[in-house]
Amino acid sequence: MKNKKTPSIKRLIELLDISKEDAVKIKYLMQSDNDLTIDEILEEINSLLGFYGIEAIFGRWNKGIESGYYCSTQLLYCNSGDIYIPSVYYDCEKLKFFVSDYEIVYNMLKREKRIN
Numbered sequence: 265m266k267n268k269k270t271p272s273i274k275r276l277i278e279l280l281d282i283s284k285e286d287a288v289k290i291k292y293l294m295q296s297d298n299d300l301t302i303d304e305i306l307e308e309i310n311s312l313l314g315f316y317g318i319e320a321i322f323g324r325w326n327k328g329i330e331s332g333y334y335c336s337t338q339l340l341y342c343n344s345g346d347i348y349i350p351s352v353y354y355d356c357e358k359l360k361f362f363v364s365d366y367e368i369v370y371n372m373l374k375r376e377k378r379i380n
Contacts, residue, residue: 270294271363279350279363286312290352294361302340302354309352310342319343321370323379338378339369 271279276287289312293305300308306318323338341353347366354361357378364372373379 270361276363280313280352282313294352302356306340306342306352306354313342313344313352315351316343316345321373321379323373324377338373341366341369 270291273284273287273291276282276290277284280287280290282290290309293300293308303318310316310318319341320337321339321341322336324336337356339353339355342351344351344366347370350363350365352361352363353369370379
């Protein structure tokens with residue numbers, strides 16, 4: 265898994281209110297080509313952010329996913345405990361990481377008709 269287009273370190277610091285050291289680690293995890301699963305990457309990011317675990321947003325069946333594991337999972341994300349606090353998300357359909365807040369993400373999924 266190689267995710268080349270990720271937020272800059274500066275942007276991660278601004279959005280997530282974290283140290284440069286943590287931003288560097290998170291950027292590395294988000295774009296690295298390693299043996300970690302998406303779940304392991306998110307768990308590590310969640311630990312760095314001090315958030316409340318990994319959550320999923322479910323919706324329609326994902327196109328092109330052979331395995332039933334992520335079948336209707338639209339996004340996986342680190343739960344900040346507040347919908348207005350930005351967090352790290354993984355889009356299971358587009359296969360990429362990004363940073364946003366829950367309200368914006370939820371509205372995006374509704375607009376794209378990926379959730380009801």
